[in-house]
Amino acid sequence: PPCNECSNCRAITQGNSGGVWEIDGASNRGIDNIRELRETVRYRPAKSRYKIYIIDEVHMLTTEAFNALLKTLEEPPEHVLFIFATTEPHKILSTILSRCQRFDFRRIAMSEIVKHLSKILSWEQVQISEQILFSVAREADGSMRDAQSLVEQLLAFNAEGLSDAELLDVLGVVDRRSVHEVGRAILDGDIRACLGAVEDLYQRGIDSRRFCQHLCDHFRNLYFSTLQKGDDLLRWDLPTEEKQMLIEEAARSAPETLYVYFHILL
Numbered sequence: 257p258p259c260n261e262c263s264n265c266r267a268i269t270q271g272n273s274g275g276v277w278e279i280d281g282a283s284n285r286g287i288d289n290i291r292e293l294r295e296t297v298r299y300r301p302a303k304s305r306y307k308i309y310i311i312d313e314v315h316m317l318t319t320e321a322f323n324a325l326l327k328t329l330e331e332p333p334e335h336v337l338f339i340f341a342t343t344e345p346h347k348i349l350s351t352i353l354s355r356c357q358r359f360d361f362r363r364i365a366m367s368e369i370v371k372h373l374s375k376i377l378s379w380e381q382v383q384i385s386e387q388i389l390f391s392v393a394r395e396a397d398g399s400m401r402d403a404q405s406l407v408e409q410l411l412a413f414n415a416e417g418l419s420d421a422e423l424l425d426v427l428g429v430v431d432r433r434s435v436h437e438v439g440r441a442i443l444d445g446d447i448r449a450c451l452g453a454v455e456d457l458y459q460r461g462i463d464s465r466r467f468c469q470h471l472c473d474h475f476r477n478l479y480f481s482t483l484q485k486g487d488d489l490l491r492w493d494l495p496t497e498e499k500q501m502l503i504e505e506a507a508r509s510a511p512e513t514l515y516v517y518f519h520i521l522l
Contacts, residue, residue: 264304275304281313281342290317290324297328297336306337314340315347322349329355363398366390366493372400373407380411387432388420390495394470395429425460430470434462436501439474442517443509472521479514481506 258265267273279293293309301307311317317325329338329352340356342348370389377384388410396403406427413426424431434453441449457467477494481502494502506514 273304275301275306276308276310278310278312281311282316285317285321287318287320287324290321294324294328297333300335305335307335308337308339310339310341312341313343315342315344319349322352326351326355364400365398366393369393369396369398369400369403373403376404376407382411384410384423385420386495387497388423390498391424391429391431392427394432395427428461428463430462430467432470432498434467435470435474436505438471439478440505443505468521472518475514475518475521477502478506478509479511479518482509482511482514 258268260266260269264273264275268276277296279289297307297309299307328336332338340348340352345353345358345360370386370393373389373392374386384407392403392406392410395406406429409427410423413423421431421433434457438450438453441453454464457464
């Protein structure tokens, strides 16, 4: 692990190390860019033991660029390390993948994201409700970076002076209250309430496709809560109040009906 104290660690952290090169694969995707890279790998680093090349979004490289890089990967200089980062590994040529050591990063659980965001807010001495943090974590979809970006927006808006509903509107995040109200209206067959909710979402500028994804997730949880015991449900990665609400709402409808609603939304 890095010591974060030596000159190399400090230079890398500050982004001015001559031994670490970060390259954007989307804007340097051509064969000429890779040929230029191949020329620079021959030179040893000035201070560090290794010269490290980080290529972000590496799947954006052209086939010709990958083929030009292949020779270097087959016989890399002993002082060079390549780190490839991508969200779409299936687009990378098998000849490249076979020469790499692969690490897959999984989505982070909502509870872990909420815990870390709470720690950040305590450092900043800001109070934000747990419901808001769960909404942010759900919107981030397993990405800590996205969750932190949303919290930074809250801090920039002086979040402590706003209500929960206003905070979610500021972020453009779908609030669970709206999802639960629409879910309840669907179970009650209340067409007027459903249309009113759609109008409200439209006026607030909430993306309707994203709202439908949340609604689909809600009915999935409702359906599963009819198939599992209450104790199993309590272990779900959800706020305690929402778990209790799911149990109560699911008891009002048959599993077959919830299954049909879920598939319609899906």
